Amino acid sequence: MDKNMLSKYSFGIGDRFTHQGKYQLKAFIEAEKAGVNITPVWNKSYREHTTVGSKPDSVLGQAQKVTKELNWKHSFAVDADHITLETVDEFIPHSNFFTVDVANYIGKKADQISIDLFIKRIRSLFLDELKIRGLDKPLNLTISNIREVANKFLFAIQHAAKICEYIKSKKGDEPFLIEISMDEVEVAQTPVEIFLILHMIVQNQIPITTLAPKFTGRFNKGVDYEGDLKKFESEFEDCLILMKYGVQHLGMNSNQKLSVHTGSDKFSLYPIINKLIKKHRTGLHLKTAGTTWLEEMIGLAEAGGPAFEMAKSIYKESLERYDELTGPYQTVLNIDLNKLPTAKEIDTWSGTLFCESLRHVISNSTYNPSFRQLIHTSYKVAAERGNEFYGLLKDNEEIIGKNVYENIFFRHIKPLFID
DSSP states (O other): OOOOOOOOOEEEEEEESSSOOOHHHHHHHHHHHOOOEEEEEEEHHHHHHHTOOOOHHHHHHHHHHHHHHHOOOSSEHHHEEEEEEOOOGGGGOOEEEEEOGGGGGGTTTOHHHHHHHHHHHHHHOOOOOEOOTTSSSSSEEEEHHHHHHHHHHHHHHHHHHHHHHHHHHHHHTOOOEEEOOOOOSSSSSHHHHHHOOOOHHHHOOOOEEEOOOOOOOOOTTTTOSSSSSHHHHHHHHHHHHHHHHHHHHHOOOOOOOEETOOTTTTTTTTTHHHHHHTTOOOEEEEHHHTHHHHHHHHHHHOOOOHHHHHHHHOOOOHHTTTHHHHHHGGGOOOOGGGSSSOOOHHOOOOOOHHHHHHHHOOOSSTOHHHHHHHHHHTTTHHHHHTTTHHHHHHHHHHHHHHHHHIIIIIIIIIIIOOO
């Protein structure tokens, strides 16, 4: 795992069951043929490992296997996704990218000495207003504003610094990458907040490679963005400008970039992101989650026979266990219960109808986002089927793999980085 640096563009690929790495990587090979080098980042969270009964070494093992098998000459990374100080230990030997999730610490107050020192440092550098080229409005850096932001975010950044130091103490001289994630909160960070958060990161000596802020709107699992596209565009561009400022004026990592979480299937955002990263000549890290698992279900349905019966069975059980499965994801789901097919209805469906309802093709009138979101959460049911399910993945590898590859390349990589 000595090749651990991200290229300008990087793309996080979840793989619940570590069966599809080869077909995921083929999408990156195709991108390279189109003249764009994108670093694949295999990501899996503690929650996902716990749900399916896997361990972090399985993600590294798959990444090493498929990059060797397909003769991938560029870098790759293995992301310990959304780790905390309590969950990081078992990831440390097997990951070179750590997404440090500070959401639960935002709003907790740091000690008063730290807050006062931070305010003093900022006031020694800036007056009440700071104009940054590209931003529509000057940043309002009054003492009261700085104090409010410090009260809200300083403790969280200090906690991130502790996690980074802990990882470093275990990794020794082995290099690794850090992302700070603050996307799983209710309200998007303002430009003033992002500006001051970058100062906190520098002052706490956190060598971030990526930063995942919260953007306005809903980033629901596996479906398109719900929100104001113009507002997203404005927020995203402000963040790009501020990240560039951090590199130019704060001495931050020149390779640092924005990260978009739950970025899978945010098709309406991709043209905006594509336009802005090219306008500002900056990088991007976009993280997907259960997209590959959904393509596995589509592939099983396309295969027919026992594979399709398995797909239908998983869905029917997910209906029975709806509250249990959707509970952990409530803040990132928007399911209309009236649009979920009943178990009896599913039994009458053809494989084609199942696929068209699940596959995220917005132009297809059969596509059902509520159906898709519920299945997104039902991977736990599949894991409980054990060898029967894994055997069907293996038996139908070619048809599933085709879906996995086409989804990542044509629906994600191409509109984000190539078109």
